[in-house]
Amino acid sequence: MAIAREAGPVGSLHEVREAGLDREDLLGVYRNMLITRGVEERGHILYRQGKIPGSFYTGRGNEAAAVGVATAMGPEDVGTPLHRDMGVHIVRGVDPWRIFAQYMGRQDGPTHGRDGNVHMADSQLGLIAMVSHLPAMLPVATGAALAFRIREEPRVAVGWFGEGASARGDAHESMTFAGTRKLPVVYVCDNNQFAYSTPSYLEFATEHVADRAEAYGFEGVVVDGTDVLAVYREAKRAIEKARVGGGPTLLECLTLRMEGHAVHDDAFYVPKPMLEQWAASDPIERFRSWLRDNADLTDEEEGEIESGVKRLLTSALERAEESPQPDPSTLTQGVYASPEDLDTPHHK
Amino acid sequence: MAELTYLQAISDGLRTEMRRDKRVFLIGEDVGVYGGAFKVSLGFQEEFGPWRVIDAPLAETAIVGGCTGAAIMGLRPVAEMQFADFISCGWDQLVTVAAKQRWRAGTPVPMVVRLPSGGGFSGGPFHSQNPESSFAHVPGLKCVCPATPEDAKGLLISAIEDPNPVLYFEHKHLYRRIKGEVPEERYSTPLGKARIHREGGDVSVITWGAMVYTAEEAAKQLDSDGVSVEIVDLRTVMPWDKAAVLESARKTSKVLVLHEDTRSGGFGGEIAATIAEEAFEDLDAPVKRLAAPDTPVPFSPTLEKAFIPQVEDVVTGLRELAEY
Numbered sequence: 001m002a003i004a005r006e007a008g009p010v011g012s013l014h015e016v017r018e019a020g021l022d023r024e025d026l027l028g029v030y031r032n033m034l035i036t037r038g039v040e041e042r043g044h045i046l047y048r049q050g051k052i053p054g055s056f057y058t059g060r061g062n063e064a065a066a067v068g069v070a071t072a073m074g075p076e077d078v079g080t081p082l083h084r085d086m087g088v089h090i091v092r093g094v095d096p097w098r099i100f101a102q103y104m105g106r107q108d109g110p111t112h113g114r115d116g117n118v119h120m121a122d123s124q125l126g127l128i129a130m131v132s133h134l135p136a137m138l139p140v141a142t143g144a145a146l147a148f149r150i151r152e153e154p155r156v157a158v159g160w161f162g163e164g165a166s167a168r169g170d171a172h173e174s175m176t177f178a179g180t181r182k183l184p185v186v187y188v189c190d191n192n193q194f195a196y197s198t199p200s201y202l203e204f205a206t207e208h209v210a211d212r213a214e215a216y217g218f219e220g221v222v223v224d225g226t227d228v229l230a231v232y233r234e235a236k237r238a239i240e241k242a243r244v245g246g247g248p249t250l251l252e253c254l255t256l257r258m259e260g261h262a263v264h265d266d267a268f269y270v271p272k273p274m275l276e277q278w279a280a281s282d283p284i285e286r287f288r289s290w291l292r293d294n295a296d297l298t299d300e301e302e303g304e305i306e307s308g309v310k311r312l313l314t315s316a317l318e319r320a321e322e323s324p325q326p327d328p329s330t331l332t333q334g335v336y337a338s339p340e341d342l343d344t345p346h347h348k
Numbered sequence: 349m350a351e352l353t354y355l356q357a358i359s360d361g362l363r364t365e366m367r368r369d370k371r372v373f374l375i376g377e378d379v380g381v382y383g384g385a386f387k388v389s390l391g392f393q394e395e396f397g398p399w400r401v402i403d404a405p406l407a408e409t410a411i412v413g414g415c416t417g418a419a420i421m422g423l424r425p426v427a428e429m430q431f432a433d434f435i436s437c438g439w440d441q442l443v444t445v446a447a448k449q450r451w452r453a454g455t456p457v458p459m460v461v462r463l464p465s466g467g468g469f470s471g472g473p474f475h476s477q478n479p480e481s482s483f484a485h486v487p488g489l490k491c492v493c494p495a496t497p498e499d500a501k502g503l504l505i506s507a508i509e510d511p512n513p514v515l516y517f518e519h520k521h522l523y524r525r526i527k528g529e530v531p532e533e534r535y536s537t538p539l540g541k542a543r544i545h546r547e548g549g550d551v552s553v554i555t556w557g558a559m560v561y562t563a564e565e566a567a568k569q570l571d572s573d574g575v576s577v578e579i580v581d582l583r584t585v586m587p588w589d590k591a592a593v594l595e596s597a598r599k600t601s602k603v604l605v606l607h608e609d610t611r612s613g614g615f616g617g618e619i620a621a622t623i624a625e626e627a628f629e630d631l632d633a634p635v636k637r638l639a640a641p642d643t644p645v646p647f648s649p650t651l652e653k654a655f656i657p658q659v660e661d662v663v664t665g666l667r668e669l670a671e672y
Binding site for chain 1: 380399400402404405407408409410411412413414415416417419420421422423425441444445448449450451452453454455456457458487488492511512639
């Protein structure tokens with residue numbers, strides 16, 4: 001039996017307007033979802049061309065969840081997105097060419113070749129770079145929220161994790177602490193139903209991950225993670241609640257990981273009917289037909305958005321390929337911060 | 349100048365920084381109403397309020413990770429582990445997240461973790477450890493191990509000011525046993541600068557923390573043999589003052605490296621290797637290491653005495669070196 005609130009879909013354009021998005025915003029959301037998938041599809045090609053060292057991860061199936069939540073964040077809010085959350089980087093304004101440079105380990109990637117794939121963040125855009133240890137970023141997001149609470153700033157932190165990572169103590173400790181102090185933090189669980197090869201029922205025994213929220217003293221909400229508008233509406237509600245002192249929310253976005261854990265994994269363990277079922281509710285296709293039915297998206301507009309995204313990604317790739325390799329002589333620089341590093345708006 | 353215990357000097361340093369800089373806050377288990385297990389923050393919550401002296405749940409991962417997030421957002425967190433041993437529960441946040449954030453993502457993490465460490469009072473395997481070597485091995489972390497009240501204050505202020513994650517190992521056995529003159533005004537003692545605790549010409553002891561006093565007792569005994577012992581108090585293990593160590597090694601030509609942590613993989617090995625690499629021609633004897641044996645810290649006083657290097661052990665080691 002579910003304990004968390006199971007949120008319904010978004011019906012009409014009117015309801016979307018109520019939630020704060022006008023038609024222009026909606027087209028922007030659609031565009032961001034296309035860029036998100038496009039970046040990862042092009043990344044996949046780069047990988048096959050042997051231009052990406054190490055492994056390669058995508059968030060196919062998670063575009064609506066990532067873009068929906070990030071769209072609901074305010075400009076001063078901060079987040080700790082993970083490897084299925086490319087959409088968050090796109091919405092916050094990271095240039096795709098820098099992401100391609102990051103993939104290829106080049107000098108102009110956000111980590112300058114020091115870390116790979118989606119282990120990156122532009123702190124100027126309110127993001128904190130993830131580590132491989134999931135969900136180690138939840139305590140960090142909780143600490144950001146603690147800073148906002150101490151300084152009494154109307155800002156919210158968003159911490160991402162997966163249903164697999166929900167098994168680890170970091171998630172429990174973060175939510176315990178945030179619950180006791182009613183911190184302005186929203187925990188977003190990308191439940192894509194497989195932690196590498198391990199299915200959800202071997203990761204947790206409740207119906208939903210969000211069912212746990214009640215035990216931490218705050219609200220749990222489950223939303224269809226392929227419905228970008230429903231994700232947006234629920235994220236907005238949770239973020240604004242946190243902003244006014246209403247405490248944390250655990251928002252679970254249910255989707256399916258539509259590709260393997262990483263590029264080497266063919267995901268043979270995912271049952272075919274399950275894949276087919278979720279393929280039928282592809283987040284981008286779903287939103288495209290919603291826009292056609294509810295917001296009069298025309299062929300012309302659609303074509304314009306698509307070709308704009310294509311142009312953006314093509315030139316981004318060209319620019320990234322021109323980015324130099326990192327200079328090995330810089331390897332040992334910056335292990336320790338110097339006082340000048342604190343000369344940022346954050347540290348005033 | 350006032351005479352303060354080592355513990356009072358830590359409180360004084362922390363209070364000084366919290367009064368001076370509103371970004372500094374303290375978080376830990378029982379640090380608020382109770383004033384901390386060792387009473388370092390007694391009275392702090394009354395002065396600074398519940399959002400700057402924060403009683404956390406029993407959740408070291410959330411405490412250390414929370415400090416990381418708050419530091420990235422521009423605050424200057426000071427976390428108290430109730431005992432240094434419990435940092436194992438916050439290891440991942442410190443080593444995986446905080447230590448690497450500057451290098452890989454360009455994000456400084458200015459935070460301090462206070463770690464009541466060390467044995468000598470039957471704390472047993474989980475309340476007595478000296479884990480500084482483990483963290484000194486992690487690029488991106490700094491490790492501070494004050495021995496005197498004056499350094500306890502000055503090094504804590506430096507640690508809080510530093511733009512990096514700093515582990516501040518405060519030796520429990522020194523808390524109320526060691527007193528000294530401490531300036532009342534604010535001052536900072538630089539990280540990475542050793543202190544000559546005692547000048548001597550025949551043998552050098554390189555050490556830090558509570559072992560400084562063990563070495564001092566032993567050195568007094570060596571005086572009657574006519575052997576003059578120099579004691580270098582490293583003060584900080586990472587960064588460590590290589591120049592001061594090499595200078596003392598070159599001066600006396602005989603070196604004993606002494607620490608309370610266990611021997612294998614202990615930081616003494618790094619010091620001994622560096623001396624061998626860089627001052628070999630100046631040595632008149634092999635560098636000697638004296639440390640705890642490779643076992644967990646025992647509970648019984650008899651066993652603990654056999655574990656922690658004692659004055660007699662240091663005397664023996666120094667005599668061997670002197671006679672070499």
